[in-house]
Amino acid sequence: MKKAVESSGTGKKFGATQALKDISFVVNEGEIFGFIGPDGAGKTTLFRIITTLLLPDEGEMKVLGLDCRSGYKELRKNIGYMPGRFSLYQDLSVEENLHFYATVFGTTVEENYDLISGIYSHIEPFKKRLAGRLSGGMKQKLALSCALIHKPALLVLDEPTTGVDAVSRSEFWEMLKKLKPYNITIIVSTPYMDEAMKCDRVALIQDGQILSVDQPEKVRDGFSRKLFSVKAPEKYKLITALRSYPGISTAYPFGDAVHVTFKDDDFDDALYDYLDRMGITDVKITGTRAGIEDRFLELMGSKV
Amino acid sequence: MTNNTVISVRNLVKKFGSFTANDNLDFEVYQGEIFGFLGANGAGKTTALRILSGLSEPTLGEITVAGYDARKQPEQIKKNIGYMCQKFSLYGDLTVKENIMLYGGIYGMKKKLIRERTGSLLKRLRFEEYGDRLIADLPLGLKQKLAFLVAVLHEPKIVFLDEPTGGVDPVTRRQFWEMIYETAAGGITVFVTTHYMDEAEYCDRVSIMSEGKIVALDTPAELKKQYQVKTVEEVFIKIARPGKKPG
Numbered sequence: 001m002k003k004a005v006e007s008s009g010t011g012k013k014f015g016a017t018q019a020l021k022d023i024s025f026v027v028n029e030g031e032i033f034g035f036i037g038p039d040g041a042g043k044t045t046l047f048r049i050i051t052t053l054l055l056p057d058e059g060e061m062k063v064l065g066l067d068c069r070s071g072y073k074e075l076r077k078n079i080g081y082m083p084g085r086f087s088l089y090q091d092l093s094v095e096e097n098l099h100f101y102a103t104v105f106g107t108t109v110e111e112n113y114d115l116i117s118g119i120y121s122h123i124e125p126f127k128k129r130l131a132g133r134l135s136g137g138m139k140q141k142l143a144l145s146c147a148l149i150h151k152p153a154l155l156v157l158d159e160p161t162t163g164v165d166a167v168s169r170s171e172f173w174e175m176l177k178k179l180k181p182y183n184i185t186i187i188v189s190t191p192y193m194d195e196a197m198k199c200d201r202v203a204l205i206q207d208g209q210i211l212s213v214d215q216p217e218k219v220r221d222g223f224s225r226k227l228f229s230v231k232a233p234e235k236y237k238l239i240t241a242l243r244s245y246p247g248i249s250t251a252y253p254f255g256d257a258v259h260v261t262f263k264d265d266d267f268d269d270a271l272y273d274y275l276d277r278m279g280i281t282d283v284k285i286t287g288t289r290a291g292i293e294d295r296f297l298e299l300m301g302s303k304v
Numbered sequence: 305m306t307n308n309t310v311i312s313v314r315n316l317v318k319k320f321g322s323f324t325a326n327d328n329l330d331f332e333v334y335q336g337e338i339f340g341f342l343g344a345n346g347a348g349k350t351t352a353l354r355i356l357s358g359l360s361e362p363t364l365g366e367i368t369v370a371g372y373d374a375r376k377q378p379e380q381i382k383k384n385i386g387y388m389c390q391k392f393s394l395y396g397d398l399t400v401k402e403n404i405m406l407y408g409g410i411y412g413m414k415k416k417l418i419r420e421r422t423g424s425l426l427k428r429l430r431f432e433e434y435g436d437r438l439i440a441d442l443p444l445g446l447k448q449k450l451a452f453l454v455a456v457l458h459e460p461k462i463v464f465l466d467e468p469t470g471g472v473d474p475v476t477r478r479q480f481w482e483m484i485y486e487t488a489a490g491g492i493t494v495f496v497t498t499h500y501m502d503e504a505e506y507c508d509r510v511s512i513m514s515e516g517k518i519v520a521l522d523t524p525a526e527l528k529k530q531y532q533v534k535t536v537e538e539v540f541i542k543i544a545r546p547g548k549k550p551g
Contacts, residue, residue, distance in 0.1 A: 038473035039444050136345050163470065165344040166501050166537055167545045191471045194502065194537075206473065235506075236485035252478045253485075255505025256524060293474050293502075300475055 002029040004154055004185035005050060009059035012045055019045045020208045023059070027187060027201075032176060034199035034216075035189040036296070042208040043189040044084060047158050050187065051081045064153055077105065080152035082143050084159045090132030094123055094142055097131050098149060105150030115182060116145045119175050137168045144175065148184075155179075157188040161195065173198045193293040204296055211299040216292060223290035223298055225249070225261040231284040232275070241278040245271065252297055259294060308335040309368075310461055310493050311356060316365035318351050325351040327516035329365070335461075338484060338494045340504045342536075343513030344544045349497055350466075352513075356495070357464055358382045370461040383411065386455035386492075389466035393451030396440035400426070403439060404454055411458035418457075425453050445476030449483065456487055463487065465496040469503065481506050501537035510536065514544050 005027035012020040020042045027033045035043050048054035049061055052072035061068040066075055088097045095109075098120070102109045113120075123138050123145075131142060140160060147155060161169040173195065176186060188199070196202045196216045204211040204219065212219050230251075232238040239258055242251040247270075249261040267285070275283050311333035318326040325348045333339045343349045354360040356369055358378030367374035370384040394403045401422060408418035426432045429449060439447060448468060456463050465484075469477045481503070488494050488508075496507065504510045504524060511521040520527055520543055524536050531539045 038476075039471035041473075163467075163499065165347075165499055165544065166540050167344055169499075170541060192500065193474065234489075236482070236489040239482060239485065252475075253481050253506065255502055296474050297478075300473070 003027065003062075004029045004031070004064060005033075005187065006062040007059065010046070010049065010056045010061050011058035012042075012049065012054070012056050018208055020049075020056070023208075023210055025203055025210060025213050027185060029185055030180075030183045031200045032186045032188065032198070034196055034202040035187070035205050036191075036193060036196045036202050036292075037189075037205035038191055040207075041205045043205060044158055045208075046205075047081075047156050047187070047189065050154075051079055051156050052076060053081075077150075078153045080147035080150065080155045082147040082155075082157045082160060084162065086139050086143060088131045088139070088143055088146060091130060093128050093130055094134070095127040097142060097146055101146040102149045107150050109149060112149055112151045115151055115179075116148050118178050119148075120145045136164060140164065140168070140172065141175075144172075148179075151182075152184065155184050155186045157186065159189050159191065161190055161192065169195070193291075193296060196292045202292075204299060206296075206300060211296070220290060220292045220295050223295045225298070226265045227288050227290045227294060228260045228262075228267070229254070229257040229286050229288040230260050231257045232280050233282055234280060237278070238275075238280055238283075241275060241280055245274055247271065250297070250301065252294075254293075257288075259288065306335045306491075309333070310335050310370055311495070312366075312368040313356075314366040316352065316355065316367055317363045318348075318355060318360070319363045324516050326355070326362075329518055331511060331518060331521055333462075333493055333495060335493055336488050336491045337509065338488050338496065338507045340507035340510035341495060341497045341513070342501075342504055342510055342540060342544070343497075347513040347544070348516040349513055353464060353466060353495075353497065356381075357385055357387055384461050386458065386460040386463035387466075388451050388455040388463070388468055390448075390468060390470040394439045394447060394454065397438060399436050399438055400431075400442075400450065401435045403450075404457065407454050408457055413458055421457055425457065428453065445472045445479075448472055449476065449480060452480065452483055456492060460492065462493040462495055465494065467497055467499060469498065469500065477503075501535065501540055504536040504540075512540060512544055519543050 003026050008024045010020055010023040023046060037043055049056050049068060050063055052068050052075050055069060063075055064078055092100065098109055119141050123141050134142065161172055199216060201214060202216050202219060203213045230242065239251060239253060242248055242258055242260060247262050247267060249263045251258050251260045309332045313329050313331050316326050316329040329352060341349055355362050355367060355374055358374060358381035361375060369381045372380040374381060404422045405418055426435055452468060469480050484494050507524065509523050511518050527536060527539045528534065531542055533539055
């Protein structure tokens with residue numbers, strides 16, 4: 001398999017802040033590769049290095065077979081980048097923005113229209129409208145169209161779904177999937193853990209370091225403990241009580257349940273007695289399957 | 305949670321010119337309840353939130369918040385609620401203590417009381433040594449938790465949270481929800497908007513808005529049962545945007 005991005009030991013400092021530390025990963029050609037992590041994890045810094053907008057202090061970063069330092073001129077022609085902040089020209093219309101980006105990259109909208117038609121058709125009825133006057137979801141679609149119009153080999157999307165509602169988010173992932181036949185490598189970042197499952201492979205990132213890289217199912221199944229779901233009507237009382245139970249290893253709220261691991265990996269009836277003494281009624285404890293967020297929490301915990 | 309109504313909305317309509325942003329909303333929220341207010345972008349959540357917090361006047365309807373009429377007594381409402389949003393919460397160029405002092409002062413609290421609550425607040429966050437640090441120098445997660453505690457510093461009847469957990473790490477997100485549980489258990493109503501559908505499952509009840517109307521309102525368990533799905537996210541995707549219009 002050809003490699004689209006190869007990072008070994010990439011590091012970046014801003015003053016005393018270590019934004020990225022010893023970042024190593026490989027992105028294969030044609031993959032949808034996700035970086036999953038909270039704000040401040042270093043996702044944007046890493047994407048700026050990949051797109052040659054920022055130089056690393058340490059390590060080696062090869063993109064599309066070229067060094068990110070010496071190959072930047074060639075690379076910029078072959079990368080499409082959608083930054084986290086909306087960066088199109090607000091005072092140009094929808095179609096003017098699209099034509100502008102096509103022209104800058106020495107192509108035309110007609111030449112690569114088939115690539116963007118599935119996305120652009122949603123906003124084409126509004127093509128005369130100024131970009132600054134579009135809704136959030138429409139801006140997102142225009143930005144993606146502009147990043148794709150020169151048929152890049154590598155598409156880099158920095159938090160395209162942040163602040164977007166669940167319906168638009170799932171639509172956005174559908175659009176990315178439809179790009180598969182064009183063999184464009186897609187690197188995408190997101191703070192939403194559930195979006196990890198939509199990627200071919202993911203890297204979990206936190207505090208400038210990669211915690212894990214693998215297929216999302218494998219990352220999830222890397223959860224090393226037996227996991228239980230505990231439910232009771234009085235959630236706050238339940239969490240507080242569980243936390244002070246001696247046999248508990250971790251207890252995190254997950255929706256209407258608390259996800260719990262035990263020091264001995266299992267529990268006995270003493271737990272029911274204890275919860276009963278604490279005045280917690282209608283307790284339900286069942287074994288449950290770990291999700292990607294459980295694994296992220298486990299990896300964060302082991303790092304501290 | 306109790307059966308005392310702290311927010312009562314009857315036939316709320318808000319129009320901007322010919323556009324109806326809120327179309328006949330009808331609901332109640334109870335004391336100590338965690339109420340999730342969901343909807344697609346542009347569904348009208350922010351408009352309703354602004355009316356409930358006394359910042360905007362309804363076109364029609366009878367709205368009572370914390371015992372006050374939203375049309376006639378918006379200033380009284382403001383004094384009895386807390387508000388926090390993701391985008392702006394605290395002043396970056398003031399220290400932690402200065403921010404607490406400022407907000408306490410705005411809500412008319414006595415200096416002595418502010419000082420007392422500052423102490424217990426910092427202790428609660430295990431944060432005592434950071435009192436003199438500038439907000440701008442704090443990590444995002446800590447800032448969000450602090451912003452929440454500042455929003456309930458004056459012990460309001462209701463606290464409105466507008467996407468409070470955007471972008472924070474999963475551990476912090478959970479600590480944040482535990483603070484919400486604790487607050488609600490203490491009798492303060494928590495009214496929260498979020499784009500994280502898994503967070504909707506933490507709420508006692510959720511409402512889902514679409515095109516200016518409330519199209520669903522119930523406990524997460526009941527909604528999932530009604531639409532025969534496993535998650536609130538699936539409920540949301542089924543009903544939040546019936547027309548699936550672009551944008």
